[in-house]
Amino acid sequence: MPRKPRLDPSIFHLPVERMREGYYSDKYFVRTRELLLKDKHRPCVTMQVFGKAHAFLGGIDEAIAILKLCSMEWPELEVRALYDGDEIEPWETVLLIEGPYDAFAPLETLYLGVLARRTKVGTNTRRVVEAASPKQVMFFPARHDHWLVQTGDGYAAHIAGAIGVSTDAQASWWGSEGVGTVPHALIAAYGGDTVLASQKFADLSDPGVRLITLVDFDNDCVGTSLKVARALGRRLWGVRIDTSETLVDKSVVPQMGTFKPTGVTPQLVWNVRRALDKEGFQHVKIVVSGGFTVEKIRSFEEEGVPVDMYGVGSSLFQGRFDFTATVGASRIGGLGRGAACCAPTVSETDHTTPGTAPSDPADKSAY
Template sequence: MTNPFDTVSADAILDGTATDAYFERTERTLEHAGRNPRVVAEVTCDQFPTGEFQAFAGVEDAAQLFEGRDVDVDALREGRLFDGGPVLRIEGPYLEFARFETSLLGFLSGASAFTTNALRARKAAPESLVLSFGARHVHPAITPVVERAGLVAGLDGFSHVAAGEVLGREAGGTMPHALMICFGRGNQEAAWAAFDEAVGEDVPRVALCDTFTDEKDETIRAAETLGDALDSVRLDTTGSRRGDFRHIVREVRWELDARGHEDVGIFLSGGLTPESLRNLRDVADGFGIGGYVTDADPFDFGLDIVAVDGEPVAKRGKLSGTKQVYRTPDGRHHVGLAAADAPADAEPLLEPLVRDGEIVREFDIDEAAARARADVEAVGFE
């Protein structure tokens, strides 16, 4: 069956036709001339440290891209924070990987940007429940990339069912405004009660409380309807009706407490940013973060040859020679030539990923998240 959606197949990525046309013409030209030098190529965003750290992701996809090819690849580990210098290095005959540059940069650029913004959200509310709600802002084919980015950044879960199947994690979520509207104005109680009766016991009873009347009114009614079964209320008020959101949340908390529902949480969603989370984290228990993560601008990674047949070379504006990057004891990032002495007590960050076409690294989301947490503290991220 022909793919009915505008997506590129996995086969096209792996056979290299998911590429820019000029790489095909480069291959043809080099083959015609009988040239295929052994090169070192590096993926970088900034040449030198700038003091602004970003998170690295997309590494597993990059490894799969080079499996079975006559190349060696070194890369930062997933979740590590970087600041200038190479994040990935390839060594081998140029024609072994020339046509894969486009897909490689796509794998790294989007995933790293999503992870970095998710990490900023996590940092903004470190003690709160923070979930990824951004799947609706991207093409369905890349929702696992978004949700994995959130997990690597330390978010507590996500909403997309198919992404969960890919990642081996269960998606979460309760009710949208559409459910409330289908029951009709004035019938909010019927909607909440039907939900409570219909879903499994393992699903939290989180009542959406801002559909037809104000947040305080619907919260009181939801608490009266569900009683002790109510776990949380969710406020997803559109920005044009939100007013002083912090004050609204404080009112909702007051009314819940006044009726003996001190254990009922308040969960917020809808257009939230790290600034929102910092402003609301002391009055709310959890957040759904969406567009802030998925709207992240892809990183401007580039792949450049820095050595040919053992000799350093690079285009103007790039640094020639094979490099290593280090984390120094003071949390800084250091870029140096691989053959030079490392800074004292520094940790080298480029590590083997592929050797002679064989993937030599395992990938674990929880380990990547732990790595990101450690780096956040080490470098003073944001």
């Protein structure tokens, strides 16, 4: 089965010279290269990279771009790799590099870090997407980490199945743009009037942009949803419930007693859905956000809560998905000492064992 083409290395905007000189690399890798070059010793090695957890791979195209653009001699390297989005097992080799070690020694810090970061985001996103299925998931964690990670994180989430991301940077690697809703800040800018803020959005924004309004500004999601729906009619695509985990919505107060009432609860969603349906606004979708995890989404789906879309944020940055590498000599002699660097014979009988290559190179491809 044909695989999706890899991303072009130029899309990553890598600081090539800085990376090549070792500015972002662990110092011992930099010194290792310096020593080998001074000794004119060029041992050919096999570097095999693997993760330590069951996961969905991310960052592999970026890792290959680092090798291609930042290694000293890319033509001397042979690289095989799995693909972004591939499901991987603990200790399964995801990236195999063969060639003279001095050509790529300082890059290990970089490609391991890229794989760890993007795999974490992609795996966490895939898990919430699977928990929410067939409901859609929007990727909303941009505010919970440094802005420089947005581009790759957004792509990892996209590969994992998120239908939208919140910033243009997150969508840039596949040529899209961010999505969003009428925010609390805009409502506050119009004196706390959710209807007025939503009307201004409808009047002054691109008609092609979905109008989704946050309805918890007054802590009365039912009342606000109805007011906005009455004012905007079919222009309103959906309402978003984002009630603070420290507050109890007005509509939930009379129903308290048998469940945790704070935040976005199943009861609150049902209250909004029933109120909208009663007045004929069945077309208005319900988006929920605020503290959603795999477990909370799974619970909502098992209870049949009438959510149409989930917005998920900080939980997508949790967990550890470490990668490491083992290096073995392909030939004792080095290129500088008259030995030719050749591609070693690699066992492919057990791809779940550290030190073996991707099990199906015809399917999982060479770069």
